[in-house]
Amino acid sequence: MRIYLDNAATTPLDPEVFEAMKPFMLEDFGNPSSIHGHGRKVRAAIESARKKIAELLNCTPGEIIFTSGGTEADNAILTSSVRTYGIKNVISSPIEHHAVEHTLHLLTKQEQLNLRMVQLDAKGHIDLDHLESLLKENPNALVSLMHANNEIGNLLNLERVAELCDQYKAYFHSDTVQTVGHYRHDLSKVKVHGITAAAHKFHGPKGVGFMFIRKDKKIQPFVHGGAQERNMRGGTENVYGIIGLAKALEIAYRDMDEHIRYIKELKTRMIERLTEQIPGISFHGDSANLETSLYTVLNVSLPESDENDMMLFNLDLQGISASGGSACSSGAAQGSHVLGALYPESKRGAIRFSFSKYNKPEEIDVAVKALSELCKIPA
Structure with missing residues (x-):
């Protein structure tokens, strides 16, 4: 699945x-x-x-x-x-x-x-x-x-x-x-x-x-x-x-308080597990700050690697759908204009994970494990 x-x-x-x-x-x-x-x-x-x-x-x-x-x-x-x-x-x-x-x-x-x-x-x-x-x-x-x-x-x-x-x-x-x-x-x-x-x-x-x-x-x-x-x-x-x-x-308004609480827990879970399992990982923008960013979005900054260009493709092969940036730009040859404006010299990889009320904690764990294993592949 x-x-x-x-x-x-x-x-x-x-x-x-x-x-x-x-x-x-x-x-x-x-x-x-x-x-x-x-x-x-x-x-x-x-x-x-x-x-x-x-x-x-x-x-x-x-x-x-x-x-x-x-x-x-x-x-x-x-x-x-x-x-x-x-x-x-x-x-x-x-x-x-x-x-x-x-x-x-x-x-x-x-x-x-x-x-x-x-x-x-x-x-x-x-x-x-x-x-x-x-x-x-x-x-x-x-x-x-x-x-x-x-x-x-x-x-x-x-x-x-x-x-x-x-x-x-x-x-x-x-x-x-x-x-x-x-x-x-x-x-x-x-x-x-x-x-x-x-x-x-x-x-x-x-x-x-x-x-x-x-x-x-x-x-x-x-x-x-x-x-x-x-x-x-x-x-x-x-x-x-x-x-x-x-x-x-x-x-959305009827269930908002419960969904905010639940999705923040999913995001916190991913931040903690990614930090534990992938040395050198960080987060783009302020996306790891739950008070100053969307609770539904986490933009992961991956350590430099020759494998980063294929990371989304390899995650997809393992059954995990994520994004490298705006969906409106998917398929475009150029990279993210947002990350380009903030980090013009960066060679780190980027994965945007975004969550909803239908996601489960175990899905977070599977995604973190998959990303961790992909980051360990030698260049």
Whole structure:
């Protein structure tokens, strides 16, 4: 049986979520834009899902716009905020997800933007003093900084960055794809203007997500061609995806405290056993610090070896699924841009293990044993 330790890439669908989705796959098939009974029933289900998500995030239903996932949501907020508010100054970091990084570089060319990168400390955390300096120097800015890095797990002080952006009148977007469903977000208190989510990161279906757009910082539509999503996103809604998304988030909030405790135990177990069994091992970023990193992610830094390039392949041969970085970059010829930014001269190997409520302690032990044996293979 295979062991799945790549939950930052995607998570298995929760059976409760599937049961909630099934009626909208087989029975309630109406187009939610139709005015007849079939359509009205589905429209009501979508709005009920929107209301549930808004309740969990402590915002209004009108601030939740459904999308095809986190990448579309990031693209929409970044592109439309620049064009809606005539923004010319953008502040970001060199370790953002490609959905942000690539979009900002494209916008820089298309809109003649001034893109500035905030400095990072040795662990990969945002230098908040430098961020404030950039905000002072660059008025009417767009700030895009992710809440948790998908590769090294570092957490951003979302509240503090939101306060700084509010102080300097900047539009603040945060890619929260790795934290929605894993942490509680109270959007009535955090002054962020736009966040993003993808259902498949917290045991919901693939191909659906949402963006939160604060009602006093609305943006122009990104996808045109229909009046769906309150004129904010054209196209027939992914109905059963939306139902699954809302159910998955409801389950995540219901069971969050227990899952945080359980998954932290798995992560701690792996850190301790790896440290005991592999001499010279360390951890990238701040991923081994349970207080300042995602409890679901551990990025392992392997001692230099000619075998490191084949490590993921060899783990896969032993039935263990893990990652070398972002799943969105898997198959790419270049290495991780995140690790490249933090450790430009490093020749150490990297394995990202990421955990979920479905993992078991014995799976951690098997993965550690396999990695330990592979690291002992002579070069």
